[in-house]
């Protein structure tokens with residue numbers, strides 16, 4: 001399969017094959033009627049004085065002073081912050097951070113707070129309960145349908161976490177074991193994560209939109225003996241049977257020789273009647289039954305700062321998804337600190353992040369960052385457009401949300417429903433708006449700012465990744481002027497670098513590959529059981545640097561503008577998808593001989609998936625086949641990765657060595673036929689015209 005789709009020819013990301021691909025963010029000129037504070041382009045917006053003076057960081061000078069210390073004395077800077085948490089044993093103050101980014105000097109590695117022992121679940125819960133905050137609300141849970149809601153205080157949450165941890169212990173889960181969590185956004189999802197953390201077990205959350213095959217890969221990849229799931233979930237008006245998908249996944253792993261011993265099923269009666277769900281004797285238990293008899297006391301397992309906390313799979317430019325591993329101490333300190341400063345968190349705030357815990361945003365800025373700060377937050381099960389496009393604003397109004405954090409794709413989708421539905425709701429509680437997951441186009445930025453935030457709220461456009469685990473380049477809301485479309489400046493402790501195609505770091509105003517040149521506390525430590533791939537995928541492209549896979553430009557004010565992925569990763573609605581994964585899913589269809597996938601601009605999703613498909617000899621294309629091919633991707637990865645468009649391709653443009661020229665495919669897909677560039681190196685240049693002719697039959 002790999003050979004037929006050609007993607008493995010590419011090998012791991014090597015430097016000369018990286019093409020800087022600047023295509024997404026443009027500095028917009030001010031539109032008519034738009035309030036622009038700075039008269040000259042590029043437009044900027046600065047928080048009002050009263051906002052700034054109340055903010056944790058209220059000027060660029062204050063930031064600069066803190067930033068300089070974080071870079072010149074990382075041990076002192078982060079060590080002081082780490083003191084605010086509970087450590088059972090203190091780390092070695094002489095060795096807060098140790099790292100090596102250069103493979104020639106041995107293994108790439110980083111450690112933070114080594115020797116220190118702590119527990120992140122204790123710091124999220126017990127610490128606050130012991131400090132008299134037990135009755136504060138931790139979660140305002142809001143269900144899919146209007147009227148479904150509940151709350152959990154910090155002490156109630158701690159009790160639930162302890163019960164769950166005790167149950168996990170009773171079925172043999174101990175420190176270092178992996179546990180799969182395949183759940184919707186019920187409180188039980190973060191509860192399960194925290195329960196694992198309390199025991200020192202490594203959670204591996206799998207987003208509920210992944211298919212049985214993708215789930216199976218993640219179960220057998222981590223050899224997780226326990227799977228936590230839920231009968232079914234309502235997505236808008238549709239019920240999705242998660243337990244059924246788990247059954248199918250385990251059938252796949254069992255055929256390969258691995259069968260988890262325990263499946264814990266939360267009985268979600270709103271989506272499915274209990275009687276309708278077949279349970280496997282001896283393997284499946286009902287969450288609601290087994291937890292009820294568990295004690296609310298559960299001793300904390302003190303773990304080393306460098307013991308793994310979780311793994312989370314993410315897509316890369318080649319091959320199968322990678323199991324990114326994060327450890328405990330540095331992650332805890334960084335998730336908490338970024339949350340505090342980026343959202344300018346103050347007691348009494350109600351924070352809401354719309355992300356699902358199946359993605360990194362839901363880990364760092366739902367499960368951990370807010371709880372570490374003792375924040376009250378909304379946990380939302382549903383989707384922004386159900387029952388209508390006013391749902392988010394209704395929730396903001398209902399809970400008096402102060403910080404709202406979402407993805408540009410949601411903003412663009414809601415923008416399409418017009419301003420009137422936003423204005424029906426009171427949004428005066430909002431203080432800060434956040435954006436994550438993909439570049440935010442200036443038009444969406446302005447709408448978010450002007451309409452949702454009534455022109456009052458700073459927008460924190462946070463650039464970061466599963467691998468970085470926390471915000472890397474982001475505004476601090478009271479710190480400096482914002483420019484729509486720019487993530488602005490690096491967070492404390494982060495040293496970005498713009499590097500050219502030869503691997504030289506560029507100074508001043510520059511555009512190139514976005515790299516990071518020194519360790520930060522929450523950087524990923526390895527890929528699960530594959531340290532060699534960790535080194536080649538992230539540290540070999542640019543010697544001595546972490547290479548992010550993104551391109552960026554730095555302007556005269558030192559602001560960074562993320563220009564999007566420069567590798568073969570597509571960002572669809574803020575979800576990272578490897579073109580190679582979609583291609584290998586397409587070629588699982590018996591009639592598909594070869595496939596090549598590229599990203600194209602999409603007005604709502606940011607990027608859409610555009611697939612060129614070559615059929616087996618003698619097979620004719622038809623509409624049914626088009627549907628079947630999409631179904632193949634749905635069943636191998638999940639619905640969110642299904643191609644938007646399929647372009648029948650009798651052949652693909654390849655170099656003489658067999659490498660697919662995606663640059664040309666991207667141009668044809670985007671109707672930029674006049675910019676195809678040099679096609680003379682192709683083995684068969686005529687194929688380009690054939691593909692252009694076939695555009696008429698693209699759907």
Ligand code: WTA
Nearest residue numbers: 436437438439461462463464465466562576
């Ligand atoms: C993209 C999500 C521009 C980027 C937290 C990155 C962004 C990938 C931004 C990581 C942003 C994320 N502006 N691009 N503010 N935030 N990205 O691992 O391409 O799901 O490499 O982590 O999303 O996606 P991931």
